[in-house]
Amino acid sequence: MKILFLDQSGKPGGAELCLIDIAKPYQDTCLVGLFADGSFRSLLEENHIPVQILTTQAIQVRKESSLITGLGSIGQLLPLIVKVAQLARKYDCIYANTQKALVVGAIASFLSRRPLVYHLHDILSSEHFSQTNRRIAVTAANRFASLVIANSQASKIAFLEAGGRADITEIVYNGFNPKNYQTDKFAVNQIREKLELNGKFVVGHFSRLAPWKGQHILLEALAQCPEQVTAILVGDALFGEQDYVQQLHRLVTTLKLENRVKFLGFRSDIPQLMTACDLVAHTSTAPEPFGRVIVEAMLCGKPVVAAASGGAMELIEHGINGFLATPGKPQELAQVITACLNNSHETAAIANRGQTVASQRFDVDNINKQIAQLLSRLGTKA
Incomplete structure (x- = not known):
């Protein structure tokens, strides 16, 4: 399977380290698209995973951002969305690894007619996200994602409580070598x-x-x-x-x-x-x-x-x-x-x-088998 992975960060956090392990089995056919440059790109290159910086302009939306801030970023996101949609036509699916990647990937999925996977590494609660950002994430996932992978029962429960669809959500814990x-x-x-x-x-x-x-x-x-x-x-x-x-x-x-x-x-x-x-x-x-x-x-x-x-x-x-x-x-x-x-x-x-x-x-080989099985069920929209 050819996968276009998307991640918003230039720095390696927990979600990014997890992405390295997920992408490794697909390194001959995948691409990781980043919304910022930094040490995460170097880590991907060290692991022989193809990577491309898709934008150098910082996206001015944070977890606590309001609706006005979110709306103000739409014009900034449009060139990025178009670029992702064009890239996605060369791949079998879009795999959004972070919330900003979900927003961009959701619209690009619609434009490119490629299925969208959202890997949920967050608890979508008021302690972590503004009401606006929770609503955007849930709406984008419900409307455009074929699969939501939650990294724990806690993450899944918070997603469902925020209005997320249970029928597309599966739990897969992080893998480790x-x-x-x-x-x-x-x-x-x-x-x-x-x-x-x-x-x-x-x-x-x-x-x-x-x-x-x-x-x-x-x-x-x-x-x-x-x-x-x-x-x-x-x-x-x-x-x-x-x-x-x-x-x-x-x-x-x-x-x-x-x-x-x-x-x-x-x-x-x-x-x-x-x-x-x-x-x-x-x-x-x-x-x-x-x-x-x-x-x-x-x-x-x-x-x-x-x-x-x-x-x-x-x-x-x-x-x-x-x-x-x-x-x-x-x-x-x-x-x-x-x-x-x-x-x-x-x-x-x-x-x-x-x-x-x-x-x-948490053996990474077993975790990757779980993800591969879930991805194999995706139907191509093209």
Whole structure:
């Protein structure tokens, strides 16, 4: 099958990393069209996946945008829609991987008479999107998509509650290659030594720095943990969230955690850094659509404590393959961290179970087979 993939981002987030795995089996016949240039293009090229930058003009619509802003962007989108429609005639289907890609892909699907697939990586709720953007996404999917792939039960439920069609919606979890999370022990030891983590109980947080990702919750919990507990924050701000980064630094000073918190920024050695941790914390204050970091930590053989909402509830059984804590409750998170510190044998057993379950349940080959089966049912509109 020849697929035209569409994605709005020039930077690799969870949806983009997922797209790389989905596109790989089709790399000889597919094209990934991006609405912005950046490091994501380089990643696609490194994986030998054909890529083309379809526009260099930023689309002035964000998740919280109003109807007026949305209408104002239509003129800007028209040249892009025409270009996508022309390209799509060379392919069997259009695969929209993000919400802006859905809007462009929906109209291009109509013009080119090619079926549209929408991969839903978001929870379409008021916590994440404006009412206007939710309505646009649901209307575009209902009217033009032949298939909506939701990345979790939580994402599907939110889509249906927003008015989405159940008859075109299927759940397929993100896929992972377990081999990518096998690390060299020497390299991991070097990281711990370089970051001066030896003798510490290291809690890692892996996410962009944003209020709803809840790094402040981890810092507040850390202040209630024994002195040997240290945190590393891997990631940086996107989308104009630098004020939050300053807020986090002020919180570190206020809580007197200067010697117990390290801001590492964006890093490419995520498996090595995760393996260098004793525990990985997921602290989102709003429901997470899936929780890619949770599975990655499991595959690294590390115990995970996650906020008990959204997709995380589908990934973790508390006390079996990980831990759950009430979102936005630093004291409860501190109790879990301290329990892991004090019960290393039991925590290691839980981490081992998590690794086994994740390796089987989210194996990328099995996930890609599920997607291929769904795509094979698409009827060509041409």
